[in-house]
Amino acid sequence: MGRRVAVVGVGMTENKSHWDCSMPALYRLAVTRALADCGLTHKDIQAVSFGQSPEYFEGINHPEKWLAEACGGYLKPVFRIHTGGTVGGSAAIGGYYLVASGMFDVVLAVSGNKLNETASAQIGLGTVYDPIIGRQFNTGAPSAVALQSLRYMSKYGYNEDYGIRAAVQNRQNAMNNPYAQLKIPGYNFEMAKSTPMLCYPLRLADMCPTSDAACAMIFVAEDRVRKITDRPAWVRGTAATAAGVYYADRDWAVPIELRKAAEIAYKQAGIKDPLKELDVVELYNAFSWQELVWYEGIGLCDWGEGGKLFDKGITAMTGSLPSNPSGGTLCANSIGAAAMFRKAEAALQVMGKAGARQVQGAKLSLGHGWGGAIQFHTIMVFGSEK
């Protein structure tokens, strides 16, 4: 199916308020780091797959028009993909297709957001809701995910502690990630549980921070890979699926479209039992409960079993399938870059370049992205082998 493609370089910026850094400078920082990571220069880049989330975050429509040159896209083929929270994943998948199709050999995928440019990211997220039905009482993403979380809790009878515990596990993992934003020494269950309730059942601890960040990945065609690196991350499977908003029988706790994406990606990657075969997963858990829901979505367990899987400790750093060694989106969420961070972290793991958050001997990894009104999902599976 198409040409084989590998990720050879990854560049990330720190997730924080970049008060000293304009948007072009932020993107340039991620891109220069990605180029340095694989020893290429901007001249080697043949095309750019650009991603950035909703315009109302920074108030810049068509941001690629302004920012592509800061990504080395001057007089190069550039297009922008925009799928909401999944955009980082969608842009990475766009980068994959640009190479796999045979059109280009070396492609940069870059995605980011500078959420601190707006007085509140929730204004931008609020405008996701339909203006005629829903925008009247929205509160951005937290309230929508609160609906999903409570549905999940009440449907399967999980108590509130599961969300908190998932949050704590991620926050503790984040201590190993130099790019994460929320790094709180000694973070524990009591600290998390004592945070204020913002959108029942979500406490402050259940939510992600607001970050500025950009992330870049360099995709290269099969025959160019070995000249650049001996530790590539081969793209083994990709999928981006969508459901809808008002479709019949929708159950917010059962993301059927994510299961579909996982099935597509596993088929491409030849994975039959993801729980056994995958070595590490990076999930877009912008809110704590989603960690459990996405376990089920990507088929690690049956519907409703996410909490039980978590209880077994399989997804802890010490478990057989660590989830979010980076701390996940719960510890750093720039939205535009977040889904690409998941892909990039997954790629770094199989490259063996994840530093203190490295899962030893990781050979097969999965990066996930979520967006829209809990209805878009992207998945990329990376392998250390073709």
Next chain:
Amino acid sequence: MERKAAIVGWAQSPIVERDERIHKTEMIGRTVQAALDKSGLSIGDIDTVISASCDTMDGASISNVFVVESMGGFMKEESKVEEDGAYAALYAYLRLLTGHHKTALIVAHGRVDTPPQFYSWMMTDPFLLRPLGVEMVSAFALQANSYLSRYNLDERPAAKVVVKNRANGVRNPNTQVRIPISEAEVLKSPVLASPIKLADASPRSEAACALILANGDLARKITPNPVWIEGVGYNHDLYYLGHRDLARPESLARAARMAYAQAGIRNPRKETDFAEVYEPFSFSELMICEGLGLAEAGEGRKLVEKGIANLDGAYPVNASGGALCGNPIFVAGLLRMVEAARQLTGQAGEYQIKKDIRRGLVHATSGFCLQSNIVYVLGRDEAKPKPVQARKQVKDKVKKTGKAAKKAASRKPVRKKKAGRK
């Protein structure tokens, strides 16, 4: 020439200035259904859906959230390119090239929920251009003046472009402005931003458009008249207007070179037969024709002055009337592909190019002053277009591949998996 993927079906809603009686999902749903009907396919035959729409125009962040169901994207591999629909077609084409997908549906919609000035004003950076209120008309006017002063031209060639496109638009039942205009009327129309006058500018428009692409072998089963993508190129120039040479859009020349290299074209003027270009303003069409290599730099005017670009000329440009007769943002470029496909399959009716045509150029642009451009070379088979088969026969052919059946089967268990509510 290797035949990789082709346009096998399309539909558009008629371009209108503004229709406040129809919701965007209604517009999209009907257009997609019409495209499926036209090609004799069902939604189950579609592997991937790529959309193009604009958050700022729709007044809704992630504008595909609420339209994904009406465009048939439910449980499909779906993505959105926030550029003109012609870029969405490019992404769909890339997906077909990999073999992961065999059919792709491209959907673009453009509504005027806010005046388009806001769409373009929001495109500016907050530090250097936004305080000046830079938007499409004044930015393209700045470019037009650069072009005119570089080549020492007056405003008459651009007026001739308007006359030509408006005359063509009269014949196009799907377009918005269908009133002919004279050169004198163009030159007398009120100045918006010199040298752009009201008649030089494209109107404010709404429309939806759907296009279906299929892989080589499948395309022939679906339609007797596939329109092949022989080459595609796109490129992106600098953002700040003071940083680039406005009179000669370099990204356009590069996009064209990339497309021509894929299609094996050395002389586009001789090896292609017509062009459909996205000209937001009359002056742009002259520059686009030059950028595409149809005329020497500064000599785009000769195409209109000598009647070459007319519908009955040696190289018709915008036989459909172009964007000057209807410019739905995010759809106009995709419509150029549709118009070229209509011409190549002999379905353009009143505005069908009479001479024998085999290959056409399609151009679309986005950003200020032709910043980003995409160029397609579309071609039909050597033989003349065949009469369209009865719809049912076509459908049976596709079913033989087992695709539709497989899709239907794969869907059921997904629905079953969901636990009952309550």
Next chain:
Amino acid sequence: MDSNQYRVLEGNISVPYRWTPGDIYGRFLGGLKEKKILGFRCPECKKVYAPATDICTACYYGFKPEDQVELPDAGVVKSFTVVRANLWPPKPDPEVVAKAIAPTKLEDHPLLWPPAPPYALVSVKIEGADTEFIHMVKGERNLGKLKVGSKVKAVWAEQREGYLLDLDHFEVA
């Protein structure tokens, strides 16, 4: 259904922003506050960018503060357009905007609105710069004299805050 029963929802999206200029744009805007036009010279290709930009695109060089050069506030018009028609809907009522962004105060985040015509958008090559500066020429007297090649000089605003319009407009010399 009668056509007059079709409904339309009128509303707006109003967002207060605090855009970060960063080190380079930030210096350029700071220069405007002090009635200075600052440029940045790429050490690789030696081109001078005025107004500022974060990178020299061809070299993919990220500008540093030490690349800053001070330029005269005058230049030559390379291209222009005179905007005569008002292309915009009426300016919104400040109360409507204030309500839409509450509790953020409109005084802290003034409404962004395009200039009222007639004015000219001009592309000015500042003396000593290699790029062109897009700005405005205002006033009928200036608009009448405006040509490609006209020499122009900056007219500075009385109240300056570190915003592009601290340089109010250019006048034809």
Next chain:
Amino acid sequence: MGVNKMTEIIKSVKRTNYVPYRWVYGRDLSRFFLETKNNQKLYGVRCTKCQKVLVPPAEVCGVCFAPTYKEWIPVSDHGVLNTYTVVNLSFPGQPTNPPYAYGLVHLDGTDNLFSHMIGEVEFDKIKPNMRVQAVWNPDPKGDLFDIKYFKPEE
């Protein structure tokens, strides 16, 4: 020429961006809200293929990609609260001042979820799967707030 170290570095450019909109209801939603305004009744549409009933009405059934508009079906203004949230979070431009509760209601006789506010109940008494009913606004304007909110069923 040369570096001028005294130049102030501007840290932020603060402005409010205003964009006006006219959002179109279209045929189905116009009719839906005409009924809520004139008759205080909720209507849905039925998918011509899977026969499921959708409220608010949609042009096509997303699951089947089949048209829905052949039937216009009255549905109950009572239903089951599928899930809900109590919002304490506040931000600029928020349309309603917190705290408030809203949720997804599975209206009787429908197959999808309708989102609306929840009122006339203490927040800690709201439970998923409780029966709720619409409270109609005595001054309907033909928009979503023709229903003021849903309250626990009497």
